[in-house]
Structure formats: C-alpha cells, structure tokens
Amino acid sequence: MSEAASLDGASLQRFLDHVEPDSGATVTQYRPISGGYSRLSAFATVQWASGTEESFVLRSDPPPDTGVFESDRDDESRVLRALHGKLPVHSPKLRWYDESGEFFGQKTLIVDHFVGRPLPDVVAKEGIPAASEIFVDTVAKIHRSPLDVVPAEMERPADWESYVDGLVDLLGNLDDAVADKNPAVHYTAAQLREHRPPPMPLTIVHGDCQPANILVPSSGEVLVIDWEFCRVGDPREDLGYYSHLPVPPNLYEADPEGFLAAYREKTGFTEEQVNPQTVSYFYVLGMARLLGQMFAAADALAQGRPRGVMATYMINGTAATTRAFVDIARQLAA
C-alpha cells in the first residue's frame, strides 16, 4: 500500500487508524466516484472490530492549481455541521474532516453514505412530473428554512437591495482580474442594473441546486448533497441557476409555468416575484461566481499555469453561458 498522502484506500486506512484507534477499522472497499466538475470523490466501506460495517463518501479538493471551480472545504465543513439535523430535508452527516490534508494530501471531508437513488434516476424510471414534484418540494423546503440554521460565520447581507446590487457589480467586474475582457458580461450587467426584479426575503441558497445533488431513499426525506456554495441570498438564485442548466432532462425547462406554480404554492411567494423572467434574471446572477471561476481558469492557462483539461474544456461552457446571458439581458430590456 502507498504511504503517500492522497485520496485512496490506503490513506483512508491510515486516517481511521489515527482518528479511531480503538475501533479496529478495516477498509474493505474503496472506489473513486467519477463525474462532477469540482471536487474529487470516492466511496468506501469500512468494517469495524465490532463486526458492524459502514459506508462513507469522501470529498476532497483537487491538487492545488488544478480544476476550475473553487470552494472552501473549511466553509463546507462548517455548513455541514450546522445544517445536519436542522433542515426538513436530510443533509450529509460529517463524520471526520482531515482539515490539514495530512492524510489525504488535500483537505478531505468524510460523510456517512446515504442509500438513495439520484433524482435523475427517478426521472428515467418514473418520469419528469414525479421527479419534478420531488425537486420543487426539496428546493422549497430549503428556502423555507430559518436562517438561524446556517453557520454564524456565514455572511448575512444587510438587505435585498444591497445584496443584488453587489451581485450585479460582481458580474460587471467579473473579468477585472483576467487579461481578456468579455463584452457580453458588461452588456448583461448594464442591462441588469436597468431592469431589477421585485425584492424578496433573503433565504438559504444551496448554490448548486440540481437533481444530481438530490438522493431519493425508498422512504422518508431526500438527502441534499454538495453544499459547498451555500450562502444567504435570493432564493431565485437557486431557481435561476437550475433553470438553464444544460444537463437533460431539465425539469424546469420541461414546464416552466407548472414548475414555478408548484414552487409558489409551496413557498407562498407571489407570481410577481417568481416568474420565468425573474428566474432568468437570477440565472445570470446565480451563475456569475461560477463564470468568474471559469474566466480565471482560462486566464491561468493563458498565464502559463494550466489547471488541467477541465479548465480548457470549460471554455466551451463560458461561451454557452455568456450567450445565454446576452439573450436574457435582451429579453429583460425588450
């Protein structure tokens, strides 16, 4: 077995020997989980000396200066610890955290494995309406949750107006630190400044709200994963982010009016606040941070600091996203 600190079964064994020295852990199964745009993940099964067996999911940062989307494992660990058991849906139970990267080479979270089908499997087997009902119900439950369940360290915007102004400014300044200006984001930010939607109460925003991040058990509440971009913000950011996500089948695109009517019914928000146009507005703002990270990853390559093929590959995503931004901005102005 390798002695190097990296995300593998040998490192997990050494880690468990260290954090649970009296429990007699034996890693009996370990496999990387492929897919995902940001973190490295793996599934592991552990047999304890007592004879019981447990399964876990490991989430680790990619090596430094690689990958496209960056987030902070310290923040994520705080979010997971704060949310677990306090939301009307399940959130991952954080069991251990290698916060220094001593054992896995990078900061690594280890959470309990949850037995459930990814929501896209429900789409495939039970159809879009059934999956859409689960998805809308899940998003609404997150958005109805009280803000006092998020970590105390998490930033609380002073008010809706300043929060949205800040997001539009973020969009307009997205390419400040990169060599290549992107006229599409400047046009979009200018139009968003001129056409603000009605305000809404600020809520918990998941930040990567999509069916692939929802696991559906055979009974009981779903588990929502990937809380790394969780924040306090406008709930339409989650709706907007998902509304244009190019991963078929898109449950929103299948029936936008029906999707939003169900969401309004579960949250009590009005049609003036939540409609296809306001959702599109917040698609732009909900995607702004990720687009900024895509710009930064491409710029890093231009500066001679390549971050791997994902960064280059996602240049296509940049083009698709900015085109959608311009289309939305034009509709807002029409």
Place this chain on the structure above:
Amino acid sequence: MLSRPTTEQILLDCCNDLMSGVLPALTDETAIVRLVMVETVMRNMAVRAAHEVAWMRAETVAIEEYASAVAAGCPNAKDVVAALEDLAAAPSASLHLDDVVDTYVLAGQAFSAALEAAVASGVRDLITRGEELLDQRADAETEVMAGWSPTGR
C-alpha cells in the same frame, strides 16, 4: 513549412485516432472522461486554427467603428475614448497570432466600455448595433464549440 495538411486537418486526424484507437482500450472511468474532454478541446482548436485570425481581425474593425459611434453619440463615454486610444496604438497590421490577439483584447476593452455606455445612455440604435456585434461574436464561439455538450456528470 508544409502547408497541407492544414493545422485543422492534423488536429482532426489526431481526434479520430484518439476516439477509434485509444478510447476503446480504456477501462478507467475517469480516464475515459478526460480523454473525451481532450478530444473535444482538440476539435475546438481545429476550428479556431482554421478561422481565428480572420475572425478576430474582422471583428476588431467592426468594434472600432461601433465604439467610435458610441463615443460620438453618448454622454459620459470617456472610458470608450480612452479604450479607443489604446486600440489605435495596437499592432493591428501584424498577422502574427500574438499581435492579432493583443489587438483583439484591446478591441474587447473598447467594446465592453461602449456597450456599458450605450445601455446607460439608452440610445436605442447604439444598443441594437452592439447587440448585433455580440451576436456575431457568439456565432463564432458556437462554431468553435463544434457541437460541445456538458459531460461532467
């Protein structure tokens, strides 16, 4: 230098080899995903290699005309004027790719400033002309994408 096969043809030939000769031999899921990404990027680059100099030069000329019109037609366009001055000093006659890119980057700064000024001033004709230029840029980017679709999940 050997001009035929073109860069585009060479890259596409490498793509074919990756997909027909290398991909079937892979079993590791992560390696398969990475190979598919590499092949996609190479097809993107084949399109870029074939057209990027012509596209950037044509767009730079159009942007300079547009930004000049915004500078003349909108109040508070001093950022546009400054960006146009920078663009005028760019190595626009050279066909070396680095020079074409440097000039195009400066054109992008002028275009960004011009769009902001046009939208803030509300001059409909200038906004529409800017949107048409954005469409042309997006059309070129779409062609470079060569049928790209997300495969991350």
